[in-house]
Amino acid sequence: MDTDEIIELEKKYIMQTYSRQPIVLSHGKGARVWDIDGKEYIDCFAGVAVNSIGHAHPKVAVAICHQAQKLIHCSNIYYNKEQVELARLLTSISPHDRVFFANSGAEANEGAIKLARKYTGKGEIIAAENSFHGRTLATVTATGQDKYKEPFKPLPPGFKHVPYGDIQAMAEAITDDTAAILLEPIQGEGGVVVPPEGYLEDVQALARENDILFILDEVQTGFGRTGALFASELFGVQPDITTVAKAMGGGYPIGAVLANEDVASAFEPGDHGSTFGGNPLGCAAAIAAIEVIVGENLAENAKKLGEYFKGRLEDLMGKYDIIEDVRGYGLMLGVELGIKCDKIVDEARKMGVLINCTADKVIRLVPPLVIKKDEIDKVIEVLDNIFASI
Ligand SMILES: Cc1ncc(COP(=O)(O)O)c(C=O)c1O
Incomplete structure (x- = not known):
C-alpha cells in the first residue's frame, strides 16, 4: 500500500477524530523517523512528548x-x-x-x-x-x-x-x-x-x-x-x-x-x-x-540541550518580529507567534522536521531527550528559512 491508499482507507474505516499530517511513518531511530517513501525527519514532536528515550531504543x-x-x-x-x-x-x-x-x-x-x-x-x-x-x-x-x-x-x-x-x-x-x-x-x-x-x-x-x-x-x-x-x-x-x-x-x-x-x-x-x-x-x-x-541521565541532557535550543530560538526571536515569545524548561519549549502556526508545521514537515502547533499560535517543541546538538541546529536552520520566507 502506498501513502495515498493508506490515507484513503483511514478516511473510509476510522472515526474521523484526528487532523492528521499526510505522511505514513514506518520506522525510527533516536530522534529521527522515516516515512514509507524513505523520507527522513527530525522528530520534534515525539508522539506528543512520549518517545523521550528516542525511537526503537x-x-x-x-x-x-x-x-x-x-x-x-x-x-x-x-x-x-x-x-x-x-x-x-x-x-x-x-x-x-x-x-x-x-x-x-x-x-x-x-x-x-x-x-x-x-x-x-x-x-x-x-x-x-x-x-x-x-x-x-x-x-x-x-x-x-x-x-x-x-x-x-x-x-x-x-x-x-x-x-x-x-x-x-x-x-x-x-x-x-x-x-x-x-x-x-x-x-x-x-x-x-x-x-x-x-x-x-x-x-x-x-x-x-x-x-x-x-x-x-x-x-x-x-x-x-x-x-x-x-x-x-x-x-x-x-x-x-x-x-x-x-x-x-x-x-x-x-x-x-x-x-x-x-x-x-x-x-x-x-x-x-x-x-x-x-x-x-x-x-x-x-x-x-x-x-x-x-x-543515561536524560533529564540532565534535556536541561543542557534545552538551554541550547532555547538560546537558538531566542536568537530567532531577535531576528523575526513574528516571534512573540520563547518559553519552557528543558526540552518542553514553546515558540509563540503573532500568526497561526499550522502552515509552518506543513512547511517544516516538507523540509524534514516534525513540529506541532498548539493553542493556534504556539509551536510546541518536545523532541526525544536523546536529540543531538546537530539535529537541533538543523531544526533551527529549517525554522530560520521558513520565517525568512514569511
Ligand atoms: C497534561 C496532560 N494530562 C493528560 C493527558 C491525557 O493523556 P492521554 O492522552 O494519555 O490520555 C495529556 C495528553 O496530552 C496531557 O498533556
Missing part, C-alpha cells in the same frame, strides 16, 4: 520481546513480578509511596480524582483555565478549555476553573466541599504556559492550609522532559498525588497514579481497577524505559 525493544515470550497479561487477580518491580522503581525516583497502574494519562487523572474524593469525602476539584487533563468525561470536564467539552454535555458535576497563575482566584475558589486542586506544572496543550514564580509553592501552601489535596498532572512533564526527573523538583513542590503516563513506557501505553501513604490508603479493594493496568508487558517496557531515562 534497543533496551525497551528487548524488554518487550522477552516479556512477550513469557507473559503478556494475567489480570490483577494474580500477582506479577514486573508490576511490583516497577512500583518500587517509581516510588524510589518520585516523592511518593504507592502506585496505581493505568493505561493512559486520562486514566491516571481519573484515578487521581477518584482517590481525592474517596480520601477527603468531598466532591469538588479546582483546575485551571487553559489546562488539559484528558478526554474521558471526568478529565475533559477537568480540562479548562471549552472546545473539548461543549459537544459532550451533560458533563459530570464537581469541577471549577480559575485562571492559571492567579493565586488569589485559587484561594477564593476553595469551599468546604473542595477535595483537591489539580494542575499541570507547565501547561502543555494550552501552549507551553509556564507558571509565575512561586505560584505552585503558594498553591501547595494553600492546599495544606485548607486540608485539601494537591494533585500535579505530570503526564506530559514527567520523566525528564523539563530538565528534572519530575517538574515538581523544578518548582520545589511535593504534591500529595502525581499522575504520569506518556514517556513512562518508552512508547508502550501505560500510566500511573502516584500517592503518599496516607492518601493512598483511602483506596480499598473494589474501589478502583483496570483489566490491563499494570500488565507484565507494559511494566517490563516501563522498567526498561525508566532505567534508560535515569541511567
Whole structure:
C-alpha cells in the first residue's frame, strides 16, 4: 500500500477524530523517523512528548520481546513480578509511596480524582483555565478549555476553573466541599504556559492550609522532559498525588497514579481497577524505559540541550518580529507567534522536521531527550528559512 491508499482507507474505516499530517511513518531511530517513501525527519514532536528515550531504543525493544515470550497479561487477580518491580522503581525516583497502574494519562487523572474524593469525602476539584487533563468525561470536564467539552454535555458535576497563575482566584475558589486542586506544572496543550514564580509553592501552601489535596498532572512533564526527573523538583513542590503516563513506557501505553501513604490508603479493594493496568508487558517496557531515562541521565541532557535550543530560538526571536515569545524548561519549549502556526508545521514537515502547533499560535517543541546538538541546529536552520520566507 502506498501513502495515498493508506490515507484513503483511514478516511473510509476510522472515526474521523484526528487532523492528521499526510505522511505514513514506518520506522525510527533516536530522534529521527522515516516515512514509507524513505523520507527522513527530525522528530520534534515525539508522539506528543512520549518517545523521550528516542525511537526503537534497543533496551525497551528487548524488554518487550522477552516479556512477550513469557507473559503478556494475567489480570490483577494474580500477582506479577514486573508490576511490583516497577512500583518500587517509581516510588524510589518520585516523592511518593504507592502506585496505581493505568493505561493512559486520562486514566491516571481519573484515578487521581477518584482517590481525592474517596480520601477527603468531598466532591469538588479546582483546575485551571487553559489546562488539559484528558478526554474521558471526568478529565475533559477537568480540562479548562471549552472546545473539548461543549459537544459532550451533560458533563459530570464537581469541577471549577480559575485562571492559571492567579493565586488569589485559587484561594477564593476553595469551599468546604473542595477535595483537591489539580494542575499541570507547565501547561502543555494550552501552549507551553509556564507558571509565575512561586505560584505552585503558594498553591501547595494553600492546599495544606485548607486540608485539601494537591494533585500535579505530570503526564506530559514527567520523566525528564523539563530538565528534572519530575517538574515538581523544578518548582520545589511535593504534591500529595502525581499522575504520569506518556514517556513512562518508552512508547508502550501505560500510566500511573502516584500517592503518599496516607492518601493512598483511602483506596480499598473494589474501589478502583483496570483489566490491563499494570500488565507484565507494559511494566517490563516501563522498567526498561525508566532505567534508560535515569541511567543515561536524560533529564540532565534535556536541561543542557534545552538551554541550547532555547538560546537558538531566542536568537530567532531577535531576528523575526513574528516571534512573540520563547518559553519552557528543558526540552518542553514553546515558540509563540503573532500568526497561526499550522502552515509552518506543513512547511517544516516538507523540509524534514516534525513540529506541532498548539493553542493556534504556539509551536510546541518536545523532541526525544536523546536529540543531538546537530539535529537541533538543523531544526533551527529549517525554522530560520521558513520565517525568512514569511
Ligand atoms: C497534561 C496532560 N494530562 C493528560 C493527558 C491525557 O493523556 P492521554 O492522552 O494519555 O490520555 C495529556 C495528553 O496530552 C496531557 O498533556
